[in-house]
Amino acid sequence: MGSPNATVKHDSVSETDPTIDFIGDTRRDSGSDTESCDGDGDDLPPPPSPGLSQFEEGEKVFAKHSDCFYEAKVLKVDYKVNEWKYFVHYIGWNKSWDEWIGLDCLLKHTDENIEKQQELGMKQGVKSAMAWRVSKMKPRSPNVARGRKRKQDSVDTEKTVVPSDNLLTFHIPPALRKQLIDDCEFVTQMQKLVQLPRSPNVDDILKKYSDSIMKKHGMVTDSVEEILKGLRCYFDNALPVMLLYNNERKQYEETISEGVSPSTVYGAEHLLRLFVKLPELLIHVNMAEETLKELQDNFVDILRFLRKNQGSFFVTAYKAVEDIEKNED
DSSP, X not given: OOOTTOOOOOOOSSOOOTTSOOTTOOOOOTTOOOOOTTOSOOOOOOOOOXXXXXSOTTOEEEEEETTEEEEXXXXXXXXXXXXXXXXXXXXXXXXXXXXXXXXXXXXXXXXXXXXXXXXXXXXXXXXXXXXXXXXXXXOOOTTSOXXXXXXXXXXXXXXXXXXXXXXXXXXXXXXXXXXXXXXXXXXXXXXXXOOSSOSSOHXXXXXXXXXXXXXXXXXXXXXXXXXXXXXXXXXXXXXXXXXXXXXXXXXXXXXXXXXXXXXXXXXXXXXXHHHHHHHHHSTTSOOOHHHHHHHHHHHXXXXXXXXXXXXXXXXXXXXXXXXXXXXXX
């Protein structure tokens, strides 16, 4: 899930159990209700009937996480500390994302609210639009058997996207296309990896781009800042979903831990892969024509910036897996 703060969740071996209450509360078994301290036998007031809750178990909703709303399903309803709490599962995400949230973080799944979320994406520009689209992507669980054969790898550098009125259409410079092809061959054919962490990382590159805009124009517009924030957010969320080749997943799981953003670890190689995927990922996002044009122009300019700094941003040599493991030891 995406947000300007790029908080990234990672699938864990132990999935969240809906029978465990939210943090800070102690669960009461049916036979061990809290008794009064004075021993007079008076019980606490019974909780309100579940029928009084605005949402019910099994209901499809929009749930708020990191300032964005995502499609979710209510798994459990409880009344704690004088307020309703809801244990939700984000549709399309691993169960390790399931969490308890309050009433103020839920919206009814109605046509009206769907339209509101789409309008929000158009008004706030790429930040919300990207976050909305990221919510549709399904991250793979690291527990899935690795022996399962896939028809193709995560990144398809040869795929041609057919232009349409609602599609971003920009061309990756030939030198960067060659970079993508070489990157694919190093990882998939020669079984080599980019050594992590990268320097400059994605955050550094986006900051350098912002500085170059400031130097050239004397200012960085709010829309450009939002696009850069959205691109960083999108990278953090898209990386584990579709920007890794199969044999890079172990490295990802060993490198990215809770609270660590991929944009602080990965560099230009994986950022360039994102640009391959952007047109098809944003095809279903409703954006005003003006927003789409601005987005397209900025992406072209960022690609031009990557090409200009290709020699300093991209690695010149990939490392064999065993060499990387020796360095880590």
